[in-house]
Amino acid sequence: MHPYRSHHCAELRKEDVGSEVRLSGWVHRKRDHGGILFIDLRDHYGITQVLCEPEFEDFAAVDAVRAESCIRVEGKVVARAEDQVNENLPTGAIEVRITKFEVLSAAGDLPLPVFQEPDYPEDIRMRHRYLDLRRETMHKNIVLRSNVVRELRRGMEDAGFTEYQTPILTASSPEGARDFLVPSRLHPGKFFALPQAPQIFKQLIMVSGFDRYFQIAPCFRDEDARADRSAGEFYQLDVEMSFVEQHEVWDTTGPVVARAFELHAGERKVDPYESWAKIPYADSMLRYGTDKPDLRVPLQMQVVTEHFKGSGFKIFASMAEDPEKQIRAIPAPGGGSRAFCDRMNSWAQKQGLPGMGYIMFDDGDGKGPLAKNIGAERTHAIRDQLGLSAGDAAFFLAGKVEEFERVAGLARVEIAQSLAEQGKIMPDGTPIFDEARFAFCWIVDFPMYEWDEERKKVEFGHNPFSMPQGGLAALEKAETAEQILQLKANQYDLVCNGYEMASGAIRNHKPEVMYAAFAKAGYGAEVVEREFGGMLNAFKYGAPPHGGIAYGVDRIVMLLADQENIREVTMFPLTQNAEDLLLGAPSEASPEQLKDVHIKVVKPIEEAS
Incomplete structure (x- = not known):
């Protein structure tokens, strides 16, 4: 028998009852039921329940073992009683009765718990990331990431692409973000840069005559972190093709990404590649208020400026005459209640706007201050343009487009999500916010x-x-x-x-x-x-016509893992403040190291003082 395990902790089934087995793993949790000790033993693959009876010679050692200690057990596989079968575990029909027990490595007091995964501050989680990664959710996220990368790589190879590696030490390039600079020891006063992307190299690969390139490429940018953007480094599926037009780049790489989503989406719907819309930038900004529209929300904004020219609503009437300003409306099917309109108005104020004008529609004239000021004819015209009916509402934002467009885009999604929570749907019966969908x-x-x-x-x-x-x-x-x-x-x-x-x-x-x-x-x-x-x-x-694309691996996995922060799908990320608390980076260099690379550090005045 192998010195550490005959099976892993997700392998044993009812047909293994009676077998003598050896398992190794971590103490996920321990329970005492009437003098019998139960341990959920966890490894990379899953959990097996082991039990220890009082007559076992090392019962005291089992009783003393702490959570997250690494142990080895030997024992006999026994069937659980029918009323004790755990349907949520692959191994839930059996348990292992301990006949031998050894602590391979004892755990001290835990700085954060693994079992039940309670919320913990980021600094504690990152400082002890090796414990954080033992949590079931984090472990699944990282395995998912590996599976997604494998599927992307397989899909690209099947599409006739070859993976090539590009340099990590390169020249600084003005691509929009700050470079990470690396001082040269052999060339005093000169610096390499870590690549923000393999952009130039992948184009040179095309010039060199290699037709279809891809790479799961590390990229480095010295920029502030966001929930959907890592601080410092990230990975992308980097692609370049020779002798192509843009639709060929889409039709070759898009299905690869769609397939990766389909394989890992679970019960969620994935828009088939053939249905992916092509939206001009200007249309996207107009209808959705952003060039990153969430199409799970079918609501679209429309320009309604003409309806307010010469109207009794003086603020909008004056804006309607200004060529630099615009009035847009967001339809809200089922949103025609005063409580909902007040709620959205309050939301807009929290976003820094004075508020949002609104009209509530019923079988007769529109309701609300705005409707009263512009009159029934204009109200009906707006309702008809937006395709609304009784029980619906419309919200209005106005001014210079660049000053309200971003918030308008957020409002479109907020309106839909709020209405979906109330059980509202679109007039055609489709969801007003389809949360269980990947919409491309x-x-x-x-x-x-x-x-x-x-x-x-x-x-x-x-x-x-x-x-x-x-x-x-x-x-x-x-x-x-x-x-x-x-x-x-x-x-x-x-x-x-x-x-x-x-x-x-x-x-x-x-x-x-x-x-x-x-x-x-x-x-x-x-x-x-x-x-x-x-x-x-x-x-x-002799450069060939060429084109390419880069898909963000981290964001793909973040969406598939149903996470809102990219650090939840990255094994060892930097913190929000771009620090590695686990290994203590960035750190100060020694005088000898600085001398080698001809660098003298001059700290900011306020820091030096």
């Missing part, structure tokens, strides 16, 4: 450029490596700032349930187009050659 869409036609209000200049809106729609001809035709801001990029995002899952583009592979694209943002040829000389030079030797 492609966001397309992103602006190539945006206006930087602080610097009063045109700047790249997203990725400077994207091919502008229309190519060089479109760039040359756009002369004024207004015309430049109308240019679209061959760029796309994949969104699921309000989260950006992926971002990609058809790349700008022509030097002349690259020079022209940067020139529109005010960057001369010398800047392009200095910052992107390696890639630019490669494009001068």
Whole structure:
């Protein structure tokens, strides 16, 4: 028999009754039932119940063992009584009566409990992550992550892709976030950077003649953490393809991701790949208030500015005459009660708005102050435009779009979730908020450029490596700032349930187009050659048309695990403050280490004092 186990702790079944077995694992919990001790023994695979009777020679040692101690037991498999079978455990029909017992490693007082998984402060959980990871939920999340990565890798290989590794030590690249810098010992005063993404390298792989690349790639960005974004590092399914248009990137990689969701979604519905909508960026912002729409909510905003021109509601009437302002309405089927409207108005105030105007509809005229001020004809016109009827409501936000659009997008989801809690549904009988669904869409036609209000200049809106729609001809035709801001990029995002899952583009592979694209943002040829000389030079030797995408592995797993924080699906994450409390990083370097890399640390004045 193996020195530690003949079976793992999820393996034994009723047909094993009578067998002599050896098990090793952790004491998940211990119970005393009338002098008989029961231990739930846990390992990576599951739990087996073992029992110890008072006549056992090492009964005192079993009685003294603490939770989370690592033990080895030998014993005989016995059947549980019919009324004691645990249907929730694969091993619930049996238990093991101990004949030998040994503590392999004793546990001291626990800084956080494993059994029952109560909420604990992040700093304690991260400082003792090895205990935190023993919790059933965390353990399942990390195994899920591994299974998802395996499925993504299998799917990409089946689609004809080959995995290649790109460098970790590279040059600094202005891609939007701060780089992590690594000082060079051999080159005093110079630094490597950890890659924010393998962007340049994967494009160079295409120039090198490798047709279909993928990589489960580590990426490093010195940016603040959010619930859906790790501090410091993350992983992505990185993809690049030669001789493709954007729909081929979607149709090749999208089904791989859809399959990964289908395999791990449990009882939740996954939108089939063929149904994934393609929504232009401008439409998404208008209808959903965001470029990351949650399509589990079918409600769509509409512009209703014209209905308020010359109306008796003076605030909206004046805004309706201002070309820089807009009035939008959010339909709320089933929301036509004063209590609900007051609730949503209060919610808007908590978001920093003065409130939200509203109209409640019944069989006659609309109700509420806004309806009284604009009159029955305008109220009916709004109701007809939004497709509402008796018992419904509409909420209104107005002003400069950039000042209310974000909150409007949040309000759309908040309205739907609140109505769903009340049991409301859409007029056609479909859910107003389908929580048990993974709803996907492609966001397309992103602006190539945006206006930087602080610097009063045109700047790249997203990725400077994207091919502008229309190519060089479109760039040359756009002369004024207004015309430049109308240019679209061959760029796309994949969104699921309000989260950006992926971002990609058809790349700008022509030097002349690259020079022209940067020139529109005010960057001369010398800047392009200095910052992107390696890639630019490669494009001068026969670069194929190419495009790609990168899917966020962490976010995919976060959604599948039904978690709201990405740290819950990362084995050893940094804290919200970008610290590793387990190993004590970041830490100060010794004088010898600093001397080796020619670095002198100058602390901020307030810290030094």
